[in-house]
Amino acid sequence: MNQRHTHQATSETTVEEKVRKVELLISNLLRFGVLASLVLIIGGTLLSLAHHSEYLTSGVSFQRFIEPTDAVPHSLAGLATGLKAFSGTAIAVLGILLLIATPVVRVGVSIFAFIYQRDRLYTLITATVFCLLLLSFALGKVE
């Protein structure tokens, strides 16, 4: 009896409660993405600074580090190699990529959130936005 009662209560979750749940989900997702990328970026930077402590004390100009080099990972394969070597730079790059991915993941998760709300119109709108995003991602890579 009691069990059935609770069951009924959950199935009658109001639309507003569902919307609120979705808001909190998106907010938490963003918060997690931001925190995790911060930890990786700061950790990676500190690690690479620790490895190259001589650069902090000596007068070596920072300009040296920002000249174009191949040492900077700019492909996923390069990133994987760097991560295996536990390179601080690679860890920072992973954090940066996670930061970049967060808004895209947010749109993807919103699709399911609108399905959960049984909101067909907004499921369709969000799915279209997601496809457009993937399309521009794909087109950009071709160039």
Next chain:
Amino acid sequence: MNLLQFDLSVLAISVVAGGLGSLLGLGGGIIIIPVLTLLFHIDIRYAIGASIVSVIATSSGAAAAYVRERMTNLRVAMVLELATSAGALTGAYLAGQLAVRWLYVIFGIVMGYSALMMFRKRHEALDEVAVRAPWADYLRLHSSYYDERAGREIFYRVARTRVGLMLMYVAGVVSGLLGIGSGALKVPAMDLAMRLPIKVSTATSNFMIGVTAAASAGVYFVRGDINPIIVAPVATGVLIGAVVGSRLLGRLHGTTIRLVFVAVLLWVSGEMLLKGLRG
């Protein structure tokens, strides 16, 4: 200057950029790019790469709080993202086929005009005008948010959704073509055309700019323009600034935000005009 000094000074400037960006719904690009290129003599390629990441950092850093506080209108954001991402695709397609120079002049003028209009209605209180808004009704865009400064729930109606969509499409094309100005065009469109409260406009724009920037960030990464040595202090600072800034928005007066936005918009407009006229 050694690396640590570079990191710390960029970090400090980025905190300010992130704070300002989160309050105004802009990416930090207007501050980050000139600082990196003029002050630290960094290659423009890397400066743009860092600025793209800073836009995403501003957006995600502040949006967590804005969504929780219902300052962001999620439905408006989703609907308008349709137009901006379609526009960004068009812009990327048109890139290289148009004389970009005149676009700078045109949008410099558009932004200057928007700044003027926003300045003129700076004291206008939000009255619930019962305009007919069939599109906004159908899309259920009308909403409310709790204004900390006013100490009450503010209900608002969204007007002229179609005009807003068209303006957002243009904003998308421009940011796809020029790589800048996405937030600077989004906020006036929501504020002037769709009549959203200024705080909702900046918070919603803030939410949207991250998506647009993320779409193009992949390209910059593959090109090698995202240099972690520069991006790391920028992203860290901007994230911290955005989280702090997002706590402030609710407490500030709408007119204050509007005035600061107008000043920044005039600045961007001037920069664009100069760029266009100098060629």
